[in-house]
Amino acid sequence: MVPRVPFPARRITLAVVLVPVLAGVLGTLLPSIGLMPGPAQVPATAAWTGLAAAPGLGASVALSLRIGLVSTGLSLSLALLIVAGAHDTALMRWSRRALAPLLAVPHVSVALGLAFLLAPSGWIVRLLSPWATGWTLPPDVATAPDPWGLAAVVALVLKETPYLLLMLLAALPQVDADRAVRAARGLGHGPLSAWGRAVLPRVWPLIRLPVYAVLAYGLSVVDVALVLAPATPPPLAVAVVRWLSDPDVSSRAQGAAGAVLQTGLVIAAIGAWRLGEAAVARLARPWVSRGPSATGPWEGRLGIWSAQTAALPVVLLTAGAVLAMALWSVADAWFWPAPWPSALTLETWARHLSGVAWPLGTTVSVGLVATVLAVGLAAALLEAECRATGRGGLSDGVIYLPLLVPQVGFLYGVTVLATLVGLDGTWAAVTASHLLFVLPYVYLTLAGPWRRLDPRWGRVAAGLGAAPGRVFWCVTLPLLLRPLLFAAAVGFAVSVGQYLPTLFLGAGLHPTLTTEAVALATGGDRRIIGVHVFLQAILPLLGFALAVGVPGWLYRDRRGMRAAEAGG
């Protein structure tokens, strides 16, 4: 029989993923019905009556729903337009290359950069004023944050579109999209219509979980909302974090009830989305099998045109956001309405470098350790799955759990748990909490290429006398080095961007660049924020550069090892 992986990968993964999530949900649920840890107690129903009476609760819930649903709908539409419209064109190859840097920039960096780009006195207005707008003073409107949460939606769309694009690109080879589109176009359909009819219905189930993860994230996002969403009333998740951080025990109980409500909100939204999917699928049924309409050559251009329209703003705004903050970090004086700083100086850097060193060190050490652990676990899981062909590996749903349950919904419970075992506020607890979110991304990025690896490589090696261990180290890993390092870069970027786990498990003792940047956001000194945003963006970018460069250099004389595609 096939030997097992000499390492209980499944059990460790279950312990790393399932235990904290379930215990965390429970540890949030119990306080919400009055069972607080510690001596102070509150009446059983006080938390929920307090929550119901909280001013602006309805507005908070509505704002959360709006941000979550609109940002998910927009991101998904843009990602689908890009994949469908740019199918098999130069734009697609270009998009694949742009994907890694877009994924690298953390949510908070994008949000902070957008806060400057979109502000009434921001870069976009400065570049247009006064010559085009006629404004000699910044207009008196709130744009970032705006009362409707649109700025937060934009920030989320900039981050989630590349992520959904990556997931789509990973799913396409599984449904043989190229040939399906070619066949449909041969039957007379235009590019968008061919993709929508021949590929979309089959690729949809494969990206369902990633879409739900995006939805859950958008509904419960905290860091982006702190920067770009209205503050009174804030989105539900922000209010919950505020209550949970209150020293008053009845406020914390109310926060726990809010966290449970937040989880319920996510479950309800995912349920509603699922029903919507079913309805759309039913309504679109006749459309899918309808024959091509007589169209001119404009339909071919429509595909590429819509893909460009979808891709360009994402790239330009993300790049603009990071560049603007990088510019601020070296700006001398930059008064309204000057389009550029009057002079460049390294003074901000010199002044704040020592202060930034400690969070920078924490960011790197937590990120590296969480990433190495996640890559090791993911590789062991996938290897175990490959050796046990036929029997299912760990189902993707379980791995996805930490991404589907909102962070505020269970991290408080995890913190309570960590306090009980005396781990709260330790570096190890922060790293473990990062691993919880790094592992799913690493596993899901790695799973596709791993499962696609030709099984004959292993058989040839075994035929040459190589035992499973040697096959793993000398054949499987080298052949998968590129996707392995890419997955590691994704994982590191995810860790660098974590806000809530660092805040909760670190108990404020282990600030990272992300928590510092969010804390600075309210202060509004754009120069210091610029320093943080630049460092925050450059770290993951460096990771991706290494992930591309190292295999390229190692295998510079091996033509068969060149990258076939980004991330695969």
Next chain:
Amino acid sequence: MTLALDGVTLWRGGRRLLGPLDLTVPGGAVVTVMGPSGAGKSTLLAFVAGDLDPAFRAKGRVLLEGRDLAGLPPERRRLGLLFQDPLLFPHLSVGENLAFGIPRVVPRRERRARVAAALTEAGMDGFGGRDPATLSGGQAARVALMRVLLAEPRALLLDEPFSSLDATLRARLRAFVFDHIARRGLPTLLVTHDPEDARGEVVRVET
């Protein structure tokens, strides 16, 4: 040396795919299992090699020199596998590919000598440092055979080994492979759908 199959039967789900099959391959001889694609020929080789996909079920014995191979993991059966594609490891050089299967006990100097000798035998002197991706189809196929032979197999399993090559190359490679098999006295089990590739005793299987 003799390779023998004794009542080998393969099922997929509840459906019988192939067999029962009895055959004996004496040392230096070739037995061809011929049948259309989908007849379970490759699955048969996977069963003999010891890495049958769990989706299949098998009955019967595989005997090498009279010893039942059941329970032996693939890497300890010492059966050389040759596929349609040469499957040279793309991250290793030609020389490293050749050395991959040489038993660990062989000292380093001796390993190098064996690799060099194998390259000479394949008419590819000085190719040791080359990137396998730069080889021609015929060269890659010859390296693949030499790599299998250097692992000192006790029998060979060939899975449509010539199908990816064009006609002239195919005849030359066929001669090269069968010549080596005969010279080393290895029992060889060949599966193919192409009558042109068949050698020795031919066993037909149907779908």
